[in-house]
Amino acid sequence: MAIRNWLIGVAASAAFVSGASAQADSKFRCKEGETYVMNVMVSGVEYWFPVYEAFKQAAQSMGCKTAYTGTPEYDVTKQIASFDQALAKNPAGILVHPMNSDPFIEPINRAVDSGVSVVTFAADSPNSKRASYVTSDNNREGSAAADMVAKALDGKGDYAVLENPGQDNHDKRVAAFIARMGEKYPGMKLVGRAATNQDPTKAYQAVQSLAQANPNLAALFMPEANSALGAAQASQELGGKIKVMTADVNAKILDMIKAGQVFGSVNPNQGIQGYMGFMLLFMAKHPDLIDPMNDWKRAGYNPMGVPFVDNGFAIVSKDNADDFYWDAYLKRRGTKGIEE
Structure with a gap:
């Protein structure tokens, strides 16, 4: 009888833990249609593609949708226009590479004030309300x-x-x-x-x-x-x-x-840049997922804001160049890159 009761107790505990785990996991999932956007300038530059691929990978693992946006020109006014176009669709968050810091202060602040989380990557707008910045040093x-x-x-x-x-x-x-x-x-x-x-x-x-x-x-x-x-x-x-x-x-x-x-x-390690960019965006959008011991409610700031994440970098030479080809990366992952 004692062994039977012990087994019942273990099973009950396992069920409780499993249920608690499933409940916690469900919080780290997107709601139906929840979309996160990546926005860049010179959108045809290959640098962005692995960033978006890992951004997309992180999002898909949590049931979220993504979109790749930007402008093909090296023009800050046109990039801001593309940022505003993305913002008009009311995404959950925008991962943006601001071409210039100061011109992006107002658009980023407007986005944050409207409830859209914003994280910068590779280049920053430090005086804006963006939640976090991810880049290599x-x-x-x-x-x-x-x-x-x-x-x-x-x-x-x-x-x-x-x-x-x-x-x-x-x-x-x-x-x-x-x-x-x-x-x-x-x-x-x-x-x-x-x-x-x-x-x-x-x-x-x-x-x-x-x-x-x-x-x-x-x-x-x-x-x-x-x-x-x-x-x-x-x-x-x-x-x-x-x-x-x-x-x-x-x-x-x-x-x-x-x-x-x-x-x-x-x-720069573009994949980590994109993956961490998405995770920072998601957490900034859902600051209720943890309860930190600080004054964020009293002070009125987003507790999920992380000032800086270093995604690392590599030195590319003749010896390791073969490891960095985009087409081979896509083939290995079996995806369509920015077309998805």
Whole structure:
């Protein structure tokens, strides 16, 4: 009888735990039609695709819907218009890469005030009401890129940077690259800077001009992959002796790294960026899921706001370039990417 009663007790406890678990799990599920949106500028840039793929993966595991939105242009006014179009559909949350910080303050605040959670990724709008920011550490990225270039040149040589002034994450990468060179490699000399704004043609023209003015130009750094396409073309036409170091990758950049036309790239962990971006959005939308011991109710802030999540990064070279191809990633996952 004692054993029988014990077994009944264990079964009852298991049922209770199972029921409690199922009840808890059900809270971490979306309601019918609950939709989360990702919004970007230059929407055809391959960088965004793995971010959205993991964003979508996290959402689907919780029964949520997603949408990929943005504008194909490098134009903050047009991106804000696309953000507003997404907001008009009253999504549960928006994961946004703000092209410029300050112009996005009002749209983000308006979204949050209307009950839509907002999280920024890869670039931030820190003075807005966004709940969280997920990115790789841009300062560490710039420093790592500088280390790779300087070591390949034995710490001596002329270098230049191509940049996109006003884009928060790009500005940080460039500033960190230059600062690292100055602090650790006194033999590396900055001889020029040019704004290319993610335009391969402008990058090509800038490198031609920089090389003409600086015959000993040995290296270039740019904070994104589009400019690297033009920079690498110019470098090849100039004899291929200028090391092109970039950030982010796409299929063309990976091919060029393997061919030795691009020296290397600093690539954020896009999948973690998208996955954590969704989780932060969901939690910001559902702050009642936990009861933290703090003053959030009295102070009136969202307790699920996390100031910063570091998604990490990798250095891409000839040795590991094959691990970063988007088409192979999609094939492995069996999805249609941003078309879903």
